[in-house]
Amino acid sequence: MGEHGKELAIYIHLPFCVRKCLYCDFISGPYGEDVRKSYVNKLLWEIDSFFDEYREENIVITSIFFGGGTPSIIPPEEIAKILCKLKEHADFIEPEITIEVNPGTGEPSLFEKYHEIGINRISIGLQSTSDEELKTLGRIHTYEQFLNTLDSVKAAGFTNISADVMYAVPGQNYKSFERTLRKVADLGLNHISAYSLIVEEGTPFYDMDLDLPSEDVERRMYRGVSRILAEYGLKQYEISNYAKPGYECRHNIAYWTGKEYAGFGIAAASLIENLRFTNTKSMDDYLAVSDYETLKKLRTDVENLSREDCMSEAVILGLRMNQGVSDKAFYEKFGQHLSDVYPKEILKHKLEGLLKEAEDGSISLTAKGRDLSNYVMADFI
Numbered sequence: 001m002g003e004h005g006k007e008l009a010i011y012i013h014l015p016f017c018v019r020k021c022l023y024c025d026f027i028s029g030p031y032g033e034d035v036r037k038s039y040v041n042k043l044l045w046e047i048d049s050f051f052d053e054y055r056e057e058n059i060v061i062t063s064i065f066f067g068g069g070t071p072s073i074i075p076p077e078e079i080a081k082i083l084c085k086l087k088e089h090a091d092f093i094e095p096e097i098t099i100e101v102n103p104g105t106g107e108p109s110l111f112e113k114y115h116e117i118g119i120n121r122i123s124i125g126l127q128s129t130s131d132e133e134l135k136t137l138g139r140i141h142t143y144e145q146f147l148n149t150l151d152s153v154k155a156a157g158f159t160n161i162s163a164d165v166m167y168a169v170p171g172q173n174y175k176s177f178e179r180t181l182r183k184v185a186d187l188g189l190n191h192i193s194a195y196s197l198i199v200e201e202g203t204p205f206y207d208m209d210l211d212l213p214s215e216d217v218e219r220r221m222y223r224g225v226s227r228i229l230a231e232y233g234l235k236q237y238e239i240s241n242y243a244k245p246g247y248e249c250r251h252n253i254a255y256w257t258g259k260e261y262a263g264f265g266i267a268a269a270s271l272i273e274n275l276r277f278t279n280t281k282s283m284d285d286y287l288a289v290s291d292y293e294t295l296k297k298l299r300t301d302v303e304n305l306s307r308e309d310c311m312s313e314a315v316i317l318g319l320r321m322n323q324g325v326s327d328k329a330f331y332e333k334f335g336q337h338l339s340d341v342y343p344k345e346i347l348k349h350k351l352e353g354l355l356k357e358a359e360d361g362s363i364s365l366t367a368k369g370r371d372l373s374n375y376v377m378a379d380f381i
């Protein structure tokens with residue numbers, strides 16, 4: 001319980017894209033306007049149904065994230081309806097409200113409208129400053145379109161702006177990636193997310209013969225990101241995220257610190273009172289459903305987290321962040337210290353130089369540990 005009530009982070013999935021990028025395995029697609037309208041109406045219904053059942057007193061929404069897909073395809077009036085619906089059920093105490101934007105979509109006036117309806121953070125999916133790489137990835141936009149979008153976003157009054165950059169793209173080498181990164185960092189953004197391309201089964205990339213950088217080059221790129229972005233004042237605060245002080249994404253930090261979150265729309269995940277679940281991934285099922293009990297039956301990955309699961313998650317998610325896992329917060333939640341629950345694991349990774357333990361008992365990954373984060377985290381499962 002926070003100072004003003006029960007805190008909740010909200011995710012709204014808007015699974016609409018102009019066309020699929022060649023590497024994308026997100027639940028999204030190029031649906032028509034009719035489906036988009038019905039979907040937003042169903043979202044409003046789902047929000048009502050959720051809050052009717054989740055009868056906590058004084059719910060405070062701390063962050064809202066409109067993700068996709070390409071949320072910028074949805075008219076701002078529809079986004080405003082969703083925000084109003086959330087306000088009917090919970091208090092807003094200066095929440096961070098983010099919307100993802102694809103540079104190939106949206107007139108300049110779109111961002112003024114976003115600003116008017118209370119959105120205060122824009123996350124732009126750039127991926128690369130090379131038009132050739134953007135084409136290889138199947139993106140619908142050019143670098144110039146990104147720059148125009150950024151100008152419009154700034155002109156509308158936004159200061160909290162993030163861009164996504166991708167590394168290990170086919171045909172990329174260390175030098176070309178560094179060029180992209182420096183070009184983006186030079187734009188004075190306050191937040192950058194840098195992810196490596198993962199070739200997922202079921203995507204067109206999976207069946208293509210791709211000229212991918214070697215694992216060594218990919219690791220060099222990953223290490224290069226934190227060093228280069230630090231030169232521009234963007235400090236790494238999580239495995240893939242870099243920000244100027246005060247611009248860390250509050251919504252994602254809520255996930256990594258084990259706060260409760262409610263996701264609405266297809267494939268949206270929630271964690272409510274130790275129950276974790278994902279909504280149906282089927283657009284047809286989502287639109288056809290008319291009572292909440294049926295929607296609940298269509299959930300997947302439903303898991304009632306045990307106390308051990310919650311402790312393990314607290315460590316694994318916490319280690320994603322540079323600040324690591326606070327022993328004080330862990331003790332407040334579970335009544336035990338990290339060193340009592342995981343003595344062997346902590347010692348093993350400290351001896352390997354992958355984990356640091358502060359005087360107050362908090363643990364975090366070393367720079368070397370961040371390179372091998374999956375290996376370290378696997379021991380806390």
Ligand code: SF4
Pocket residue numbers: 016017018019020021024025026028068069070102125
């Ligand atoms: S814009 Fe994003 S969600 Fe849409 S297809 Fe491309 S990567 Fe996937």
